[in-house]
Amino acid sequence: MKDNNTNYLNNPLIHKDRRLANADSDWVRSFDCTHMRPLIICRGPIRKEAMDVFEEMGINHYGILLSEKDSITYQSALAPELRKLTNPAHIHRVPDYTGADKEERAQRIQQIVNIAKNNGYNAIFAGYGFMSEDAEMVEGMEQAGLNFIGPCSFTQKSAGMKDQAKRTALETGVSVTPGVNNATSLALFDKYGKDGLEQCAKDNNLDVDFAACKDDEEKALALLAASYDAGIDIIVAADIGAALQVEAKRMLAEKPNNRFRLKAIAGGGGKGQRILQSANSYAGETLEEKVEKAAAKVPSLVLECLIELKTNGVGDNKNVLIEMNIDTTRHQEIQVVGNGEWCMTMGGRDCSLQMHEQKLLEVSVTEEELKDAIKVAEAAGKTAEAEQLQRDLLILEKMEHEGAIFGEAVKLDSVGTFECIVDGESHYFMEMNTRIQVEHRVTELCYKLKFTNPHNSDEYFIAESLVEVMVLIATHGTKLPKPERILRSKASVEARMNATNQALQPHAGGIIENWSNPIDGEIRDDQGISMHNPDTDVFMKYHLAGAYDSNIALLLTIGDDRTNTYQRMAEVLRVTELRGKDLATNLEFHYGLVNWFLGNNINARPTTRFIVPYLTAVGLLKKEANNLDVNYAYQQVCAQLLGNCGSDEEKSALQAVLARKQLMLTRPLEQLLAEPHLLAGWLSVNQPAYSMEGGKLSWKQNPVRILAETYHFLNMDYCESKPAAEMIWDHDHEILQQAIAFYDVLEEKLGTNNYGQLVELLAGNAPEGMTTEQWHGVQAAHAGYQAGSEILSLLAYIGYRTEFFELYVNEDLSINIPDRLTDETLQKAMAKVLVPPPVAKSDEILAPTGGMFYSCEAPGMPAFVEAGSHFNAGDPLYIIEVMKMFNKVIAPFSGTIDKVLVDLDGTIIKKGQPIFKITPDEVVVVETDEEIQARRKAETDDFLSQLTLTDA
Incomplete structure (x- = not known):
């Protein structure tokens, strides 16, 4: 079969022969993994990558798990991997991957175990997302005798839950973001009092060994753990919201200009997180009045975090953290690898170019590239730039050191990511992702790992893929010696090709009708969408369902330095042709953004707040x-x-x-x-x-x-x-x-x-x-x-x-962002300029995109609006779930609901579909074609009259 989408296409750094069984050395052959028979229970580019790597390792008995939700919107949106994996005996189906609540999640875990057992699989690969960080799921696999290819349940519990991870970080001397991580304990104390914990345990028939606890906090944690095990609630979301509201008032009063971030402990990839605006962003005569207004939002934000993660059920751990949101932050992360005994790092990645907590463009951060960049800046007399690069080098070294210490403390026995935020010369640990990351290829294109026989240095083997490393560790564990990292390329960059419109808003449901082939130097991970028909060599259409996430593909390039890497990425994006019906992607956005950096300064240090002002400037x-x-x-x-x-x-x-x-x-x-x-x-x-x-x-x-x-x-x-x-x-x-x-x-x-x-x-x-x-x-x-x-x-x-x-790069590599580009009113207005809302009749409100409709905040809660309701501009009207995120749709103007046109929650809606019949408070005036033409001519004349042309 002709495969125009092999994950390693046109990449001279990657070799395909990973079959250790063919080695001359007995020691090397002892690390053979061909007896592994994994079931892949993830989706997206990582599923296709895992399939490729398994085959390259000689692992031929593997299967994939498909969710019916993959094609719930469009029945033709089948997993493109099926174009390669054609044996129906290795394809298995479940309603969805995780279940709607705790009870259904437990059923799904057992269902997956049964599928594995009944079909001869001895291992589970969960990739990233969904169940990859579910400690309960991992524990269930372990108890069933299945080999989980990823961090064990102990690591998942110690590092995967954000509250426990912060406690571990503090104990090991790792710098953490200021905030509160024990909201559930505080809620417990508020409800029962510190002296009432034992009575609470008795009342609920919970067996807790309070005598083994060293303080009240440990008693609270032990009581909460027992309640989770018993599947009961001794506190509910409202209790946690109230406790965090008290903490928020204190924090808002201490730092009235700061925003704060609420994070459900099991979240990841931006899910289960909300921003609490600063006190001074509210109107009020006194600071106390402003604080009250800001803190009043906390209970509803807590509920949103929990609902988005489906952890608001009875017996769920509902802990939510509140942290200072460092708005000038850069998001950097360290790749960590361990086998439960040793732990090491493989450089960093800068993931600051993101929006709505979703990463867009990720670039490698390596010692080798930074040292070279410092020399270049010094030679050019760019003192401020060289000083910033030197600071970045020191921060990288510190983060790698702390990452290895933390990984060892949680007994990391696979790959993980030590995530930090960088603010000036300081850095803070945020969380550890106990899984492989979407952007892991950025790291593996810069470094490979050399495993050497401790007793004979002539015997060694090299692993170039982190998926391969995960399989090696899962198979051989502590038998693996600590490897040496070897440089492959000094720089790499990854662009996430997403199904989003010009304003980077999710856009589900389009059909990809043609996609140009990868060019030399392009590394494309796209799930198999680019695979051609083996008989006709014709591109096969693919329907983007959008039930889970917006990612279509990952595009990567490498280079000797960051400039070279970005130039290659610009060339890849320039010649990529991606076309289809009702198809919107961020291809043009990436091409513009990469060229913005090439035209300003490739070493620029953007913060996580850069993209929205940039989009506003583009608008x-x-x-x-x-x-x-x-x-x-x-x-x-x-x-x-x-x-x-x-x-x-x-x-x-x-x-x-x-x-x-x-x-x-x-x-x-x-x-x-x-x-x-x-x-x-x-x-x-x-x-x-x-x-x-x-x-x-x-x-x-x-x-x-x-x-x-x-x-x-x-x-x-x-x-x-x-x-x-x-x-x-x-x-x-x-x-x-x-x-x-x-x-x-x-x-x-x-x-x-x-x-x-x-x-x-x-x-x-x-x-x-x-x-x-x-x-x-x-x-x-x-x-x-x-x-x-x-x-x-x-x-x-x-x-x-x-x-x-x-909008330009300063000498110290920070980015000058004019104040006007941070104005939220202007930002929203320019988003509408980039993507005008669907044309509607004056008596209708239309869906801005496809997705799943919900009338209320959560099951059992009242609908935001109903027939007869009056709404004001800015009021929430409904929620649309698209690309795994829950988005409140806000009223663009004031009016009255005459009729709700969508009957049931969970209904699939399409872009432009009428949702409500309404009577607006004010008549909307629509510009005629003649008026538009006259306006454009007048504006053009104004342009030409102000512009004096000259040759030079």
Whole structure:
């Protein structure tokens, strides 16, 4: 079968022969894993990766678990891995992976155990997400005699639960984020008193050894643990919310300008977390009044955290942490590997580029790359940059040291991630993910592990895949010697290709109808979606169900330094063609973002709050672009140029030139104005080409060359096999190539490639060796090639007019974010500019995206609205579950509900589907087509009137 999607495609660093059974050494052969028969109970790219790695290791007896929820929305949304795994005996199905509540989760665990036992599997691989960090599930597998390929239940309990992890961190001297991690204990004390814990145990028939506890906190924890085991609630979510509300008031009063984060202890990947806004963000005469308003949100936020994780059932551990949210933080994490005795690290990853707690672009952090970057910065005289890079190196060393200590303390016997936040010169431990991470490939592309016989250094084997390492540890445990990490590449970067719209909001349900093949140097993990039909070599369509998460693929590149790595990623994104029906992805966003860093400073240190202001800046570009009519602007530029002609003959010749060049100049402009993320990237990488002073735009580089590079930037290079609509047209290509050839010769003749100097020389007399007549011909050719290129100035002027360039990297690598881009009102408005809401009748409210409808906060609670309810702008109307997140849909205006059009909670809804019939308080005025056209012409005239064009 032709496989255009092998996880290791075109990656020269990865070797496929992992069969230790074929080694010459008895010692190496002793670590063979071919007897493992794993059942894969995860989904997404990691499932396909595990399948590939297992086969490379010689593990051929494996199966996969499918959830019916994978195709609950669209029956054709089958797991693409089935295109490879065609043996039905190795494909098993369950209703969903985890169950809706604690009782159903227990049933699902037993169901998975039965599937494994009845089908000859001896191991479980849970990858990332779902059940990979479920200590109860892991314990159930262990008790059933199944080998869990991942951290054991002891580690899961010690490190996987956020409250216990923080206690362990404090005990081992690891720096932690300031906050409260014992909300359940505090709620217990509030409800029963410290002296009433034993009576509580008696009343509920709970057997607790209070005498073995050293203090009240341990007594509370022991009592709570007994209640979880018994499946009863001695405290409920409301008790925890009340206890945390008290703590929040104290914390808000102490730090009124700080936001705080609520985190359910079993959360991960952004689920089960909510932000509590600062006290000073509320109106009030006194601080006490502001604190009360802010803290009033705590109980409902606690409930949201628990509901999103489905841990609000009877007997669930409902502990929720509250921590100081360091808004200037960078999110960094350390890859940790251990076998229960030894523990080591494999460098770091910067995951600060994220939104809604979902990571977008992740880049490696290695000692080798940082040391090189420091030398480069010092050689260039960039003192502040070198100092920041040196601080980053020291922080990395500290985090790796603490990560190894913590991993050893929790007896990590697989791979895990030591997650930290970095604030200035300080770092704080957040949590340990007791599983492999989505972004683990970023690490394994930088380092591999060499396992050497302690008694004979000539005997060794090398593991390049972290999935392989997980299998080795699960199979051979403490027999494995502590490995040596070996450098593979100094830098790597991963872009998460997600099903999201231009504003990065989840967009479920599209059909991928075509996906270009990976190019050299591209590493693509996409679940098998890119696999072609083995008989026809044709791409097979794939329907994105979106029941679980928005990820379509992981794209990775490597390099000798971060710049090289980002350049390769930009090239991958430039040529990737991903098309389909009702398909929205963040491909253009990634291309724009990567080019923003290439155009500003690749070593920039963004915080986790960078993306939303960046999107707001892109939205402002789009808002201005929407107001411009490119063809009308070109006509006006032509009219101005023709008005300057001295004779009818000259005017006629120029008119012919301008008419012939119109589409060559306007086609790429129209595409850039239609795609704001592409425009953002173009403006960023082309900053050296222009400048603006006093309203005058000056070109520092030849606009003809900029035009040619723009066609390349947009992947519109001339190619005979491409459809005409997707490339520069042949006659335009011919003109452009003639122009470039002309300037190549002219620059060599005049001895300069500086465009400003070239223009000055062209305005003067003929150079030596050229007649006046020849020189006039050169000047005429220059005028003809440049004619009409003034329209390109429109792009740069949009950047200046929207103050896009005020978002820049400082000398110390921090990013200057203008205050206006942090305004929430503007942020929301620009999100709507990037993705206008579905066109609705004035008496309807439509679904903004596909997903699952819920009328209320949680089962048993009243609906947000019902027929007859009046709502105000900003009120919650319903919840839509899409891509594993619960999103409250807020009313965009005030009105009254006439009829609810969705009857049942859990109903699948589609984008644009009417949800309510309403009567708005105010009549919505819709702009006519004629009014839109008139407005665009007026705005375009305003642009042109303020823009003074000049050559250099």
